[in-house]
Amino acid sequence: MACGRLSNNLLGILNAIMFLLSVPVLGAGIWLRARADGTECERYLSAPVIALGVILMLVSLAGLVGACCRVNCLLWFFLVAVFVLIFVLFAYTVFAFVVTNKGAGEAVSGRGYKEYKLGDYSNWLQKRVENNKNWNKIRSCLQDSKACKKLQEKTWTQDQFFRADLSPLESGCCKPPTSCNYTYVGGTNWTTAATTSADPDCKAWVNDGTALCYGCQSCKAGVAAAIRRDWKRAAVVDIFCLVLMAIVFSVGCCAIRNNRRDNNNGYRGVWKQGGNA
Known part of the structure; x- marks a missing residue:
């Protein structure tokens, strides 16, 4: 009793x-x-x-x-x-x-940040991010939350930017891919020029703070990387729960x-x- x-x-x-x-x-x-x-x-x-x-x-x-x-x-x-x-x-x-x-960022020579490819992640994540309806919502959220605002306010030199440890979202959505060879000006501004890169994200990039690379494959990959990171953390907490x-x-x-x-x-x-x- x-x-x-x-x-x-x-x-x-x-x-x-x-x-x-x-x-x-x-x-x-x-x-x-x-x-x-x-x-x-x-x-x-x-x-x-x-x-x-x-x-x-x-x-x-x-x-x-x-x-x-x-x-x-x-x-x-x-x-x-x-x-x-x-x-x-x-x-x-x-x-x-x-x-x-599956999935991890790729180290770039001479850079403190990594770059992300959507094909490196699981098929399930790729399909969900690639879906236009889903992406329109995600893109709207990224724009509303001002995901790139922190970078826009930075007054770094090019060397400081290249040494920065950017998050997956910042690397994928707030800058053009390294292969484009664009010149860093400051914040999220880059001097664009003709490029031999075959990456379609080079043409998708614009300096407009409301657009940037939100329509890029690299941005979708950055979102997939962020989801992967957060879900792994959540899974560890779930085990405790x-x-x-x-x-x-x-x-x-x-x-x-x-x-x-x-x-x-x-x-x-x-x-x-x-x-x-």
Whole structure:
């Protein structure tokens, strides 16, 4: 019976923590949705954030009430929800590792940054980035978020720029490919000239701050590289979350088993008292 009290108390504490965590998640999603000056990207991202916050809140409330009040039907709902979350998270983690197992930036001689080729990444990533409908949304997000603003504000010399450690997005979307042999002027401005390079991105590049190389294959490759990097990081966090949810699931199973045992003991006690009477 002590184990029963311990499992219910521990489950209640874990769910109280989960509930507290769901509040800022839900609040962040609502804030992104309500921002008057929010970008299209922020509004697009608000939907899954709100959904995650609501799910966490409902699941944690069910587990909290079920554990504290010993309501087995709520605990069963909680366990089913946690099991589904474990399954979805496990499937996503495996998928993320499979999709991100290919691709890396190519070092360029005399440069601190790397350059990216879309063909180096998994077929799934290539198809998603190449899709015109998807790319139009991504391009809009890149423009709204001013992905190249940091570089536009730099007052580097050419040597300083060449030694810079640029992010995949900055390398792919905010400058022309090195093979174009354009001359660096400053910020995101380059002196374009006739080039013998066969790279179509050389013709796609413009100095206009709203366009730059957002229509280039190198930009799509930079986005693929950024997705690969972020998904790999997320997959590592997911493994930790899987272990944590597995522990919560085990504690929940223990709480239900002990609640059932306590209820059975209570029924036996009532039956014995009735028999003695």
